[in-house]
Amino acid sequence: MEVLVIGGAGQIGQELCQLLQDEDISYRAPSRDLLDLEDHKNVKQLIAEWKPDIVINTAGYRDAGHANYEPSRCYKMNRDCVASLADACNAAGAALIQISSWRVFDGDKKDAFTEKDTPNPKEVLGGSFWLGEQQIHQRCPRHIILRLSWIISSRGYNRVTRLLDSFEEGKPAGTCPNHRGCPTTTEDVARVLLALALQISCDLNVWGTYHYSAAEPIDEYSLAEIVLAEASQYVNIQESQLPVDDSEKEGDTQSEINACLNSTRLQHTFGIMSRPWRSGLARLVRNYYQSKQP
Numbered sequence: 533m534e535v536l537v538i539g540g541a542g543q544i545g546q547e548l549c550q551l552l553q554d555e556d557i558s559y560r561a562p563s564r565d566l567l568d569l570e571d572h573k574n575v576k577q578l579i580a581e582w583k584p585d586i587v588i589n590t591a592g593y594r595d596a597g598h599a600n601y602e603p604s605r606c607y608k609m610n611r612d613c614v615a616s617l618a619d620a621c622n623a624a625g626a627a628l629i630q631i632s633s634w635r636v637f638d639g640d641k642k643d644a645f646t647e648k649d650t651p652n653p654k655e656v657l658g659g660s661f662w663l664g665e666q667q668i669h670q671r672c673p674r675h676i677i678l679r680l681s682w683i684i685s686s687r688g689y690n691r692v693t694r695l696l697d698s699f700e701e702g703k704p705a706g707t708c709p710n711h712r713g714c715p716t717t718t719e720d721v722a723r724v725l726l727a728l729a730l731q732i733s734c735d736l737n738v739w740g741t742y743h744y745s746a747a748e749p750i751d752e753y754s755l756a757e758i759v760l761a762e763a764s765q766y767v768n769i770q771e772s773q774l775p776v777d778d779s780e781k782e783g784d785t786q787s788e789i790n791a792c793l794n795s796t797r798l799q800h801t802f803g804i805m806s807r808p809w810r811s812g813l814a815r816l817v818r819n820y821y822q823s824k825q826p
């Protein structure tokens with residue numbers, strides 16, 4: 533099996549490359565300088581030349597706030613580049629595994645979203661993911677779209693590093709108890725991606741869209757309290773930095789948002805079980821502080 537990882541320097545990509553290396557699986561993870569998804573012709577040429585069995589795309593526009601101010605840039609990356617990547621994979625006979633997001637949903641459901649729920653994105657970023665997914669459906673039948681809930685890692689920008697950074701900077705951590713999700717470590721996502729790659733390399737007819745999130749949903753405020761308890765082993769945290777409930781800021785009516793995904797279909801099709809995120813969180817916080825040491 534020959535794997536091509538796009539976005540290999542990112543939060544999920546780094547973990548995936550490490551795992552592929554540990555498992556002695558042949559892979560390429562070109563830097564953006566060598567393979568830029570925005571250069572459609574080059575992407576097509578490289579995939580035709582390298583002939584990977586599986587392309588795993590972890591690259592994408594991911595900043596929900598910025599996306600509302602630069603929608604065309606977001607659509608270009610998550611819809612147009614993905615469409616052209618799907619064409620390139622299909623032409624070269626490669627299967628495509630594409631990361632997508634809970635943001636394709638409106639977050640209004642009480643229970644975790646399943647693959648049967650109809651996407652109804654509220655914002656530009658979710659809309660761009662949903663349009664990208666549809667492009668893949670039309671252009672590359674041998675695909676798996678993996679929708680994820682909240683990604684957490686010891687590096688990069690995510691809910692946990694944002695909290696740890698605010699503790700480091702002596703600032704209060706603003707959170708919202710109305711926002712619920714399933715924190716999923718990048719290590720866990722890499723495990724799932726590898727399991728998918730191994731199973732589709734056996735040419736099973738399992739193409740389509742799947743959800744994965746770690747077990748145990750939690751709200752943002754409670755997650756911040758747990759992260760704070762872990763962080764207090766490494767740094768002194770003042771009372772003024774305790775997690776703040778931002779949900780009732782003046783003029784900012786923060787409605788309930790449910791980012792939880794139901795992973796049952798993935799479990800039944802591939803035998804991939806959801807793992808709890810709490811044990812991974814302790815290691816993640818330790819790694820964050822170790823990486824800060826001179």
Ligand SMILES: NC(=O)c1ccc[n+]([C@@H]2O[C@H](COP(=O)([O-])OP(=O)(O)OC[C@H]3O[C@@H](n4cnc5c(N)ncnc54)[C@H](OP(=O)(O)O)[C@@H]3O)[C@@H](O)[C@H]2O)c1
Binds near residue numbers: 567593683
């Ligand atoms: N964070 C979450 O909670 C969450 C939840 C669900 C889904 N997701 C999605 O999961 C995906 C991966 O997330 P992540 O946190 O691992 O992302 P990340 O850390 O931002 O990494 C993205 C990687 O993609 C590369 N890249 C960006 N533009 C590119 C281009 N035009 N051509 C080639 N490579 C390009 C980046 O390269 P450089 O290193 O050169 O910048 C980087 O290595 C994203 O699509 C994200 O939206 C995230």
